[in-house]
Amino acid sequence: MIQTTGLTKTYRRRRPPAVLDLTFDARPGVVTALLGAEGAGKTTAVRLMVELERGLGITLFGGRTYRSLRRPEREVGVLLPTGTAAMGHPGQRAYCHLRMLAASIGVPARRADELLEQTRLAGIADHRLRSFSPGMSRRLGLAAALLGSPGTLLLDTPTDGLSPRSAEWFHSFVRSFAVAGGTVLVTTRTPEEAAAVADRVITLDQGRLASDQPAGEFRRARLHHEVSVRGPQMARLADLLTGQGGEVRPDGTTGIAVTGIGRTEIGELAYRHGILLHELADRVVDRPAQHLALPTTSGRSGHVQLQAQPQAPHQGSYQGAHPSPLHTPPQPPAHTPHQATHQAHHPAAHPDSPSDSPPAQAEPQAQPQLQSQSRGPDHQRGRRHARISAIDTDPLSTEHLMADWPQTPEQRVPDEQRGSAGEPAHPELFHEHTVSAAHSVGAAHPIGSEHHSHHSHYSEHQPDTTVTHPAPGPDHLSE
Amino acid sequence: MRVLAYELRRLRSLRSTWLIVSAVVCCDVAAAVVLTRQLPAGPLSTTEAVRAVTALVPLLPLPFAALGAGALGALSYRHEVRYPGLAASRVTLLRRLWLLVGKLVVLAPVALALAVLTLTLDALAVRLALPTGVTLGVFDDPVLRPELFVDGAPVGPARSLAAFVLLVVVSGWAGLLFTAVVRSAVAGLLALLAVPVLLEPAAAMALSRLGDSWPLWAQELMPFRFSLGRFGLGSGLGSRLGLASSARPGPVAGLAPAGVAELLVTLAVPGVVLLLGCLLAQLRRRAL
Numbered sequence: 001m002i003q004t005t006g007l008t009k010t011y012r013r014r015r016p017p018a019v020l021d022l023t024f025d026a027r028p029g030v031v032t033a034l035l036g037a038e039g040a041g042k043t044t045a046v047r048l049m050v051e052l053e054r055g056l057g058i059t060l061f062g063g064r065t066y067r068s069l070r071r072p073e074r075e076v077g078v079l080l081p082t083g084t085a086a087m088g089h090p091g092q093r094a095y096c097h098l099r100m101l102a103a104s105i106g107v108p109a110r111r112a113d114e115l116l117e118q119t120r121l122a123g124i125a126d127h128r129l130r131s132f133s134p135g136m137s138r139r140l141g142l143a144a145a146l147l148g149s150p151g152t153l154l155l156d157t158p159t160d161g162l163s164p165r166s167a168e169w170f171h172s173f174v175r176s177f178a179v180a181g182g183t184v185l186v187t188t189r190t191p192e193e194a195a196a197v198a199d200r201v202i203t204l205d206q207g208r209l210a211s212d213q214p215a216g217e218f219r220r221a222r223l224h225h226e227v228s229v230r231g232p233q234m235a236r237l238a239d240l241l242t243g244q245g246g247e248v249r250p251d252g253t254t255g256i257a258v259t260g261i262g263r264t265e266i267g268e269l270a271y272r273h274g275i276l277l278h279e280l281a282d283r284v285v286d287r288p289a290q291h292l293a294l295p296t297t298s299g300r301s302g303h304v305q306l307q308a309q310p311q312a313p314h315q316g317s318y319q320g321a322h323p324s325p326l327h328t329p330p331q332p333p334a335h336t337p338h339q340a341t342h343q344a345h346h347p348a349a350h351p352d353s354p355s356d357s358p359p360a361q362a363e364p365q366a367q368p369q370l371q372s373q374s375r376g377p378d379h380q381r382g383r384r385h386a387r388i389s390a391i392d393t394d395p396l397s398t399e400h401l402m403a404d405w406p407q408t409p410e411q412r413v414p415d416e417q418r419g420s421a422g423e424p425a426h427p428e429l430f431h432e433h434t435v436s437a438a439h440s441v442g443a444a445h446p447i448g449s450e451h452h453s454h455h456s457h458y459s460e461h462q463p464d465t466t467v468t469h470p471a472p473g474p475d476h477l478s479e
Numbered sequence: 480m481r482v483l484a485y486e487l488r489r490l491r492s493l494r495s496t497w498l499i500v501s502a503v504v505c506c507d508v509a510a511a512v513v514l515t516r517q518l519p520a521g522p523l524s525t526t527e528a529v530r531a532v533t534a535l536v537p538l539l540p541l542p543f544a545a546l547g548a549g550a551l552g553a554l555s556y557r558h559e560v561r562y563p564g565l566a567a568s569r570v571t572l573l574r575r576l577w578l579l580v581g582k583l584v585v586l587a588p589v590a591l592a593l594a595v596l597t598l599t600l601d602a603l604a605v606r607l608a609l610p611t612g613v614t615l616g617v618f619d620d621p622v623l624r625p626e627l628f629v630d631g632a633p634v635g636p637a638r639s640l641a642a643f644v645l646l647v648v649v650s651g652w653a654g655l656l657f658t659a660v661v662r663s664a665v666a667g668l669l670a671l672l673a674v675p676v677l678l679e680p681a682a683a684m685a686l687s688r689l690g691d692s693w694p695l696w697a698q699e700l701m702p703f704r705f706s707l708g709r710f711g712l713g714s715g716l717g718s719r720l721g722l723a724s725s726a727r728p729g730p731v732a733g734l735a736p737a738g739v740a741e742l743l744v745t746l747a748v749p750g751v752v753l754l755l756g757c758l759l760a761q762l763r764r765r766a767l
Contacts, residue, residue, distance in 0.1 A: 022488030050567040052765055067571045078555065078567040089562045101564045104485035146562060 002026040002072045002152060002183055007048045007057035007209075009041075018044045019207040022057070026185045026200075028151070031178045033198030034187040040186040041207035043081070046156045050078055073105040076144030076152045079138075079341055081160065087141040091131030093142055094121055095131060101144050115143040120169075135166035152183040159193060194286075195219050223284045227263050229257040229270075230279035237275050241266065255279070331357070482581030486555070490585065493592040495554055497726045499589055503547035506598060510534035510543065513592060520612030527700045529639045531605045540675040542700075544597045545647045546605035548590035549654030549671045550664075555582050556655050557664035559767040566766055575761050577657065594644040599645060604625040639699045646700065649750075659757045659767075674749065 009020040011160045019041040026032035036042045049059040052064045058065060061076050069075050088097040098112035116122045124132075130234040132140065138158055146151065155174070161168035174197055186196050194201045194215075201218040203210040217463065227236065234256050238248045246261035256267060263282055270277050490496050511534045518527055529535075533542055541549070559569075559578070569575055609615070650671060658667030679701060761767075 009723075025638040051570050052567060054765070066567065072568050073565060076567075078565075080566060082562070088564055089558055091494050093490050094486070097564070098491060100485055103488050104565065105482055105568070106481045 003060045009055035028183045028201045031184045033194040035194040036204030040204040073148035077150040079145045079155045089138045095125040227258045231277040329402045366395045486585040506543045507534040507597045508604045511604045515608045537598045545650035548651030552655030553658040553664040553667040554660040586651045590648040594647035
């Protein structure tokens with residue numbers, strides 16, 4: 001049980017506080033996520049909780065502050081991001097590092113070896129930490145936090161910069177820890193991750209508590225359902241759907257994303273007008289914010305874009321490599337926490353969907369700007385991020401950025417999967433396709449987790465039933 | 480106990496520990512061999528023997544072994560600054576002070592072992608590399624002459640060697656504590672190197688005010704007096720400070736006990752200041 005009351009921290013006088021009067025509880029058996037954009041005060045809040053920073057406010061772990069705990073490592077496991085990539089001295093071997101920490105908290109060395117097994121590092125335990133990838137380092141940090149068998153975990157951005165596979169491992173670990181009765185507080189930047197991992201989501205906006213919601217409510221309020229449709233005659237279908245009152249935005253070269261009309265209605269409409277569909281699927285995205293599409297050319301947008309797109313250098317290079325031939329690429333839909341936070345504040349001000357056809361002449365200006373802004377004052381962070389991403393050369397790691405740009409069919413596979421639940425569900429199960437994927441996340445996603453595809457030649461016979469389309473081969477998985 | 484176990488594991492598991500120890504041993508043996516080769520012909524004097532065995536290089540403020548111990552101490556603290564394994568559990572002042580004390584306690588026997596190891600290997604190297612003209616004199620077969628190492632023997636090197644061992648241990652501690660103040664290993668080591676440069680003339684001045692001079696066993700370990708005298712620079716300075724080179728046979732027996740106490744106080748003041756600085760720095764911080 002973590003009870004936090006009134007955390008406040010101001011780094012410099014006459015500057016806005018990094019954290020202001022943050023009050024929340026994290027209960028045992030529940031994963032609590034602290035969601036916020038870059039600079040929203042998540043890390044400061046966690047450091048204040050363990051009193052690594054001087055500030056105001058009190059945090060109680062089971063009724064006592066962290067420094068008054070008799071043996072803090074045995075009660076609270078803390079994983080803080082380090083300035084360096086490695087979790088310890090780069091010249092040290094992993095098992096030495098862990099045994100050393102075990103000795104410092106009075107735990108037998110056997111426990112360190114057990115944890116290496118549990119975190120799947122046993123095979124590489126005698127390698128030096130300098131050769132560890134971010135995912136391995138983070139797992140080692142988790143093992144260090146778990147050395148004293150604590151009942152409470154405090155994890156600061158544990159999945160930041162990790163490949164989806166490592167992130168998924170972290171998620172499942174955190175969930176099982178909470179199921180076993182532990183208290184978990186995780187900070188995260190992406191609403192998708194918060195929805196995937198947490199039972200309760202606390203949203204921070206510039207150091208203030210924006211909302212404290214159970215996960216279901218959070219998903220309803222913050223995540224957005226749409227239908228992704230792909231096929232060769234999308235322009236005609238888009239006209240029909242707009243006529244029916246739906247909201248359509250282009251989604252890649254051969255796809256559209258439809259809001260306001262159900263999947264079955266779209267299927268029927270396409271069938272009646274003889275339009276061939278290649279894909280028809282529900283998906284969940286973070287709620288797009290209207291004002292993000294507009295001010296990319298105005299001076300004010302730089303701030304918003306900067307905070308929202310830490311991985312923008314990737315995006316810029318991707319745009320350069322694949323200019324969109326048919327459509328003007330839409331603004332990246334708001335997968336970004338910052339935009340979503342604004343949305344939560346002014347839900348009425350931002351209708352759900354951006355305009356169907358963004359002004360074509362705005363785009364060429366918008367894209368270079370996006371790229372240059374990303375190297376603005378936050379360049380150091382961005383560079384670190386880029387380095388980490390370069391280590392994790394997994395196409396999935398940037399898939400949420402690429403999701404709405406032109407894609408090859410292979411790249412579309414993870415996109416489709418992400419769409420189903422907003423989280424990378426077990427890649428190894430994916431060739432059994434979406435039924436199993438939906439099942440695996442079903443508990444966490446009561447809404448919109450069914451993910452079926454609809455083929456027009458099937459719907460000839462059974463217009464209302466949803467049929468899974470043939471599974472992509474395992475060769476898609478190896479990427 | 481936990482802190483000691485942690486520090487021992489930490490020291491053992493790092494490659495830099497073993498690299499520093501082996502580098503110190505190599506440099507020491509090489510310097511001992513070179514110094515032995517340069518010895519003038521004739522029987523070996525006590526001063527020359529001590530300098531060769533401790534491998535004192537002219538103008539290097541500290542012997543290699545002391546430098547190595549200081550480097551071990553500096554790196555030991557820097558590890559905690561740069562790679563805090565469990566940063567959150569080092570927030571309370573008491574835990575940090577205990578860790579500091581544990582590090583000092585572990586460092587002392589390590590430095591002691593380093594000093595003894597270098598002394599042994601250097602003695603071996605001197606014996607093997609002795610040029611033809613030089614005879615060992617009184618040091619011939621020292622095992623059979625235990626009176627050489629009895630305290631107070633007129634030509635015995637016992638005090639000098641004990642002072643050397645003490646110097647190595649204190650250097651290790653000083654490296655650790657300087658790094659604890661400035662939080663950077665390089666700056667800590669530089670501060671450690673600056674200490675003898677400043678302290679030697681200051682202490683000599685203080686002693687000359689009192690009408691004393693350095694005892695012989697301390698003179699034998701001093702880097703600058705020796706080298707300045709050798710390069711002909713030290714005579715003016717030395718005579719002004721009442722430390723003429725002619726005083727070298729030195730009043731070892733004539734040195735009053737009060738003089739030793741004064742000397743110790745002079746040397747202890749910087750140590751106390753350093754410890755207080757560490758304490759104040761830890762009071763202000765949240766991490767080591």
